[in-house]
Each structure stands twice: as C-alpha cells, then as structure tokens.
Amino acid sequence: MSTTFPDDLQTDADDERGARGARASAPAVEVPPPSAPRTFLPRTREPAGPPPAPRRISGWSRRDALTLAGITVSSLCTTLLLFGRLTPLSGAFGFVLTFFVVFVVSWAVMSSFTENGPAIVDRTMTVLLAAAAVLALFALGSVIVFVFFRAWSAMFSGWFLFVPKPRSNFFTQDLSTTGPLDPLDKGGVFHAIMGTLIQTSLALVFTVPLALTCAVFLNESRSRAAGFVRTIVTAMTALPSIVAGLFIFATWILVLGFERSGLAASISISIMMMPIIIRSADVVLRLVPGSLREAAAALGAPQWRTVWHVVLPTARSGLTTSVILGVARGIGETAPVLLTAGYTATLNVNPFSNAMVSLPLAAFKLVSSPQPNQIARGFGAAAVLMVLVLVLFTIARILGGRPAGRLSKRQVRRRAAQSLVDLERIESRGGRASSTVATAPTEVRS
Template structure:
C-alpha cells in the first residue's frame, strides 16, 4: 500500500507541520575574510605611529645629542613596534600581540621594498627623460656622435640590438640545459643527483666576474676567438644555467605526485609522463623561472665587459668584432664628465627596464595559460575536425 500525502487527499496539514520552521532552499553563503581593517585597528596603528614620531622628536631634539635621518626613522620604527604591541595587548589581549606585530612588520617591509623600487624607477625616469624626448635616441647609434654633441645626435640602437642578440644566444643555450638538469634532479635522480645539485647550488652563488673570466680565458685566450657577442652570450649562459636549473627544479617538485601515478596507471612511460603531464602542469612556474634568469642576466655588466667590449658602431654579427650592450653602454656613459653622456646613460637604463618588462609580459602571455588550456589554433583545429565529422555523418545518414 502506497503512502498518500495529506495534500493529495485534500486534508489540511497538521498543526505541528504548519508550526515547523521552513528552511530556505539554499542558505546564503557568507564569505569569511581573515584580514579586515576595522576602525579600532586603524586608530591603534595610527596612534602608535604618531606616538613613535613624537617620542623620536623629543629624544632627538630635546634629550639626546643624536642626529641623522636614518637613526631617527630606525628608532621611531622600533618604538612604533613596542607601542603597537602594548596597545594590542590592552585592546585585544596578549594572544594577539605576536600576530599583529608580525603583520605590521610584514606590511611595512613590503611597503619599504615597493617604495625603494618606485624610488629607483622614478629617479631613473627623472634623469633619463631628457634623452628619451628625442626619437633619434632609439633610431641612431653613437657612430657619428661624440661626448660633447647634444642629445639630438646619437642614440643607443647598437646597444639595444647587442643586448637582444646576446640575450637570445644565452637563452637558447641556457633554457634547454637548465630545464633538462632540473628534470634530471626532480624526475630521474640516482647517484649523480647529489653532485649535480651541489654543483648547481655552487654556481648559483658564483660571482658575475668569474663567469666573464672563465669565458675570456677559455673562449678568447685558449681557443683564440675574438671578443664578440657570442662570447658575451656564453658568459651570460654560464650565469643563467644554474639559476634556471634550480628554480625549475623547485617548480617541478611542486607538481603533485598523484598526477604522475595516474599517468603511470594508464600505461604511460616515464618520458611520456614528463612530456604530457609534468611539463604542462609546471609550465607557468618554468616560464617564471626562465624570465627571472633572463632578468638577472640581461643587466649584468662584468661578464660582458670582459668578453664583448664597448663599441659605438652597429654590429649585427655576434661572431666577429666587438658588440656593445645596454649595461656596457650605461657603464661607459656615466663615467663621462659631460652631462649629455650622463643623460644618455640614464636613458639607456630606462630602456633596459622597459626591455625587461616587455620580455616578462611576453613570457607570461606565452606560458601563463592554465595546465590543459588549449591555444586558439588548437581550438580552431578541433572545431574544424568536429565540423568535418558532422558533415560525414550527415552524408552517411542521407545515403
């Protein structure tokens, strides 16, 4: 016998059922925010900062014979942390002291780092802006210009081309070798993993001048090649390989082991698992490691100073003759007493910053897709295949 609901029989619901509270269909989700700024927290922060500044002013101007802006702000910061800890203990209890003081240290450290970076970029823009006003700064070389010539003559075109060519040589050699070394350390291992990792870590802290001396002694003095863009690219390669290898190993170890095990369970070999699972999953991290390695190498002066030389002429042949780069141009220009050359040096520094930002943007655009995300060409090919398959099925059905 089937159960019949009272509503189906036309009966009224029982008083208990009518009095029961009706639950909503879907409870509204409330987002929990762990870090929020409240009025009490903001007033405690501002009050502690004001108290620290007032204490330091009294100490420097009235009590102690102290001078100097660095000591003033350092003492004020230490006193701010102490006052903020006391205020936190009074208002929120002792358990919140460590959390809030450490949070204040982290936030202030981050603001300090961002402020230093913005100050350096702003000062470079301020000093290099007179040179960037003129289009010839990007389209001409210093072959027909001297140190006393105005900024309307000459430019850094030869340095831009030299930097891009040397960076291209270094990237083409260092990226495959660095990623292969990282794959060996993270996926293969064995007895040789420990000495290879030790060598990579030792080369990571290698001074830049040592890389230049190594290539100069081996490539120029021993093998008899001349100082050129290729020698500079090899010096940058020596610097990039350990950095790319170490950073890539960290990114590869972040790939979950369950993905590898699932691939092995489907019958895939190790190289197939690495090629189709591990590398696509770590693609964004590997791209970041490569970009960081390029950013570190493209601004180095000591290795290229020993291996390429400074030249005011355009040289698109990296195998022969000197080939200057942006770091070398900056190093050479700021040593001139003429203000026009100093302005050119700061302008070249700003161009170097722009080049690094452009390379970073391109790398993030190319390698920043999520694992498994298809490119536009792949999506078009899949759509084309589906359309062809649908036409074949339609023709078969009509036949």
C-alpha cells in the same frame, strides 16, 4: 560528561559569530565528584558576569584603523617637535628612524589599553614585520623611480599635450658620431639595445634546450648521478658572473684564439643563466602530480612519450616562467660582457666579430664620464634595461600565475578540439575501435 575548555581562542576570525552563539547556549558545567579512577580535570572558575569577548587573532577592526591613523599623526607631530624645536637633530634618515621608533612605542602603549601581555607583543611584532615589507617595497620603488627620473631628459624632449615626447634619436641612433659634449638630441643607445637583444637571444638558444633537458634528467632519471648533478647545479646558481666571464675569456679567447665578440658574451651569459633556469625548472617539474605520470604509464606510454605529452605540457606555464626569470637575470649582467665583448660606440649586429656593447655595459661606461649629458645617456640605457626587465616580468607573472595542470579557457577549447579530432581518427579506422576507447583522455598522436 562534558568538559569546559577555555573558549576565548579562535583560529579564524570569520566564524566568530557562530562561536559566540554556541557559547551563549552552553551552560557553566559543574564537574561531578570523582567516584572511580578517571581523568583528572582541573576545576575551572567561571568568571561572574558575561563571558569576555573572544580575542581576535587576525584581521583589523575599525578601532585598530582609527588607532593607527591617530598615532601616525601624533608620532609625526612628536618627531617634528623633536627635530624642529627640542633637539639639534637633522637629516632625512634620522627623521624617518625617529618617527618609526615613536610610532612603534605609541602603538605598543595604545595596545596595552585594550590587550594583555602576549597580545601587546603580538600586535607590536605585526607592525614591525609589516614595516620590513614596506621598507623593502619602498627601496624597490625608489630604485625604479630614481632611474626613470634621471633618465627622463635623455629619453624625452618635453610634453606634447599630456604625452611625453620621446627623443627618437635616443632609440634609433648609436654614439659613433656623438661626443660627450654633444647635446642630448644627438646620438642614442640603439647599438646597445641591439647588442642586448642579440646576445640574449643567442644565450637563450644555447641555454633553453640544454637546461630543460637537464631538468627532465634530474626528475626522470633514477640514477644516483641525478642527485650529484642537482647538488652541483644548486651550488653553481651563485657562480660569480665575473668568474663566468673569466672562464670564457680563458677558454674562448686565450686558448681557442677567437676574438672578442657578441658570441663570446652570450656564451658567458649562458653559463650564468643555465644553473638558474635548471634549478627553477627542476622545482616546477617536481610539482607535476605523480598520478598524471602513472596514468600515462598505465595507458602504455613509454617514458619519453609520458614526458613529451604529459609532463612538459602540464608544467608549460611554470617552465616558461623559469626561463623568463633566468633571462631577466642574464639580461642585466654587465661583468661577463665587459670581459668578453668589450665596449664600442658603434652599431655592430654581427655577433661573430668585433666588440658588441649591451645595455648594462653601456650604462656602466657612460656614467663613468664626467659630462652630465653622458651620465643622462647612461641613466637612459639603464631605464631601457629596466623596461625590458619589467616587460619580461609582467609576461612571467601573467603566465606563471597558474599552478601546474590548470588550463586557461583557450587551452581547454584547444584540448577539446584535439579530442574530437582524435575521436574521429579512431572511429575512421574501422569497427575495431569502439567509442569507449575514444573517450580515453589522452593526447597520443600516431
């Protein structure tokens, strides 16, 4: 026997056409009267006439797009009318808010012409969720655009044809001989750029080996200590950066008696960055398929060889991404540098002595000045910092777009070449090794 199901449900809009064809061929089923104890089936009432069109659950139709365009225009007009003529409202904030409310209400009303109860709620909520995402992206965009807009006069002197002419002094000079009242074609933030690069590289040297080894420990160790370390590291990811700075200030400078220096700043940045890198590297390593580890173990590889030749290469792109994201966080830290390295207007490339300023600290100090030129220089430092973060981010995205174990074309070629070398090596060892051994896809090098 067959039963009827309410068939206006669809999990995927793509197979809509197939389902419609199937329904057309299915006749309305009459349930036979029960004779023996059996499952009770509610009698369904088939509506007269053609069956209703299936409800779309996802995707947008042309009608939706036109409705959206229409109500955008109409709510804009309504809001303009409200603000300009009918009520004494004012302000950009209020305008956007009123527009949004009018927009959502008209969207719900328009939906109610074609849909029933739950579907109206669904469509309204979809618009609200999308609006939140748009709001977040708009905020991010406004931050980036605003910083570059304010930094423009400090970084560029004008236009040459259609290319902005950079002020070379801004990128090659420091502020040692430049006063707050000097024009923008004198002085620059070269010292802060160098400071940021030196401090961040030192922090990387301290952090990366320790953080990656610790992430390996969290994944490979079977001891209960690993769980404890993981809890502590997770809790430390939100360690206030000023506390990290205070800690180095207390130990390195007050107790051990070293002077304030770029080195102290980079140690405090390391303490900030380490939990972040450990946590994301831990997540990446956990994604390495267990079958790869087991395959290595089955070939007789000891644990360290499994980790070195299988686990780490498999997770390489993810690990690089986690390190880069950690650097992107560390590079923008101001508070620890303020406490441990201090501010200076001169170039200092020696990380072991004297104050060494970094880009975020320079931005912070320069905008505290009342002089417009200093403020412009501060924004310039912030913009250079933003560029560094954006570059790091683009690299991270290019590298991290690939899931664990998926190789790029170049990597596949390199792997294949390595296999051939292995094959030759094994065959050259004499008759003991047959060619079947050589096909084993491992990377074991002696």
